[in-house]
Amino acid sequence: MMLNNKKVTIILSFVIAVCLWTYVVGETNPTITKTFNSIQIKVKNEKVLEEHGLAISDIESELISVTVKGTRNRMNKVLDSDIVAFIDMEEATKGENLMRVHIQTPSYTEYESSSLQKVTVNVEALKTKDIPVKVEYQGAENLEAQPSTLSVSQETVTVKGAESRVDSVESAKAIVDGELVKDHSVAFSIALKAVGKDDEAVPYVTLSPSVVVVETQLVETKEIPIRTNIINNDSPDVERTFEVPETVTVSGSAAALKDLEFIECKPIDISDVTKDSRIPLQFVLPEGVSISDEKHYYVEVTVEAMGVKTLKFSESDIEIIGLADNLSVELGNLEITVTADGKESDLESFDADKVSLIINLEGMTAGRHKVSITVESDEKYGNLKIEPQNISVVITENED
Numbered sequence: 534m535m536l537n538n539k540k541v542t543i544i545l546s547f548v549i550a551v552c553l554w555t556y557v558v559g560e561t562n563p564t565i566t567k568t569f570n571s572i573q574i575k576v577k578n579e580k581v582l583e584e585h586g587l588a589i590s591d592i593e594s595e596l597i598s599v600t601v602k603g604t605r606n607r608m609n610k611v612l613d614s615d616i617v618a619f620i621d622m623e624e625a626t627k628g629e630n631l632m633r634v635h636i637q638t639p640s641y642t643e644y645e646s647s648s649l650q651k652v653t654v655n656v657e658a659l660k661t662k663d664i665p666v667k668v669e670y671q672g673a674e675n676l677e678a679q680p681s682t683l684s685v686s687q688e689t690v691t692v693k694g695a696e697s698r699v700d701s702v703e704s705a706k707a708i709v710d711g712e713l714v715k716d717h718s719v720a721f722s723i724a725l726k727a728v729g730k731d732d733e734a735v736p737y738v739t740l741s742p743s744v745v746v747v748e749t750q751l752v753e754t755k756e757i758p759i760r761t762n763i764i765n766n767d768s769p770d771v772e773r774t775f776e777v778p779e780t781v782t783v784s785g786s787a788a789a790l791k792d793l794e795f796i797e798c799k800p801i802d803i804s805d806v807t808k809d810s811r812i813p814l815q816f817v818l819p820e821g822v823s824i825s826d827e828k829h830y831y832v833e834v835t836v837e838a839m840g841v842k843t844l845k846f847s848e849s850d851i852e853i854i855g856l857a858d859n860l861s862v863e864l865g866n867l868e869i870t871v872t873a874d875g876k877e878s879d880l881e882s883f884d885a886d887k888v889s890l891i892i893n894l895e896g897m898t899a900g901r902h903k904v905s906i907t908v909e910s911d912e913k914y915g916n917l918k919i920e921p922q923n924i925s926v927v928i929t930e931n932e933d
Contacts, residue, residue, distance in 0.1 A: 594652050659696070661692065679784070693738065694738030701729045757782075788821075
């Protein structure tokens with residue numbers, strides 16, 4: 534009997550111990566839930582889309598909140614990076630796809646809920662194109678010398694992605710920290726960012742290569758006179774005039790710019806130019822000197838056709854001056870022509886009203902005389918030629 538009581542006591546003690554242990558554990562390390570916000574939704578099997586000539590253009594939401602539960606001591610060890618959310622694109626097709634969001638949590642936790650179970654993913658045709666690389670400096674606005682790009686390992690890169698996204702990409706931007714640029718050549722490896730015309734990042738595209746090497750240096754700027762050599766063999770058929778910029782802004786080290794007095798240009802021959810033209814200037818730059826702005830420099834050539842215009846006059850159009858009051862003059866019937874040459878645009882206004890024909894008879898007496906006709910004009914035409922240049926006049930005394 535005593536033996537049975539002892540067994541009962543042992544069993545009862547064990548049960549009480551288990552209950553006490555369960556109670557203590559439940560109180561000191563209870564099961565709790567925890568929500569992890571802003572978990573990035575990853576994309577699985579995106580390469581399968583590419584193999585079918587497709588690409589993602591938009592995902593309804595890229596972030597998700599996930600709630601998991603577990604004991605307190607284990608939940609305290611769970612990080613955002615331990616929670617995995619992904620969509621599988623293996624079966625996706627062109628157009629709108631409703632994709633299930635898969636959740637993976639650590640084995641010692643239990644998934645409870647998430648803010649999204651499915652997301653809409655838009656898929657378009659895959660497209661590639663080449664875009665220019667543009668370098669931008671940040672944080673150098675207050676520096677006396679400014680960063681300058683000496684070279685870039687890639688002038689263009691290839692952007693790949695959904696057709697609408699690729700169409701919106703204008704360039705690949707390489708952003709360099711201007712405060713890291715020195716007064717000697719320094720090279721940086723810079724990750725590229727695809728941007729559109731408003732300089733905003735374009736998502737869901739990839740760049741190849743995605744990194745470029747930018748060689749930079751701090752430089753000073755200086756406005757320098759331009760020296761040009763314009764060859765213009767005049768032609769009787771056309772008149773060529775030209776304008777060239779007076780100065781150009783260049784950049785370089787202080788030593789390179791110190792004694793620089795002018796920038797030479799390669800000779801430009803405009804002898805064969807037959808219409809208005811803009812011809813780029815080609816600068817001969819000293820070593821270590823470059824053009825510092827994106828402005829384009831041209832020779833502006835204006836070409837005007839040359840022409841000839843002839844006007845006809847008679848004796849009545851001649852103005853007589855210097856004739857004494859007691860004398861009269863007889864000119865006879867005359868056919869006079871006045872010819873002007875010059876720009877055709879100027880000759881359009883050349884008419885009889887713009888020309889004066891004059892003979893001066895001052896000091897002449899009665900009789901026959903040979904006199905010259907003078908032609909004058911207030912307008913600036915080319916050479917004025919008159920035919921005949923000389924005429925015979927008969928001067929007689931008045932009977933009175």
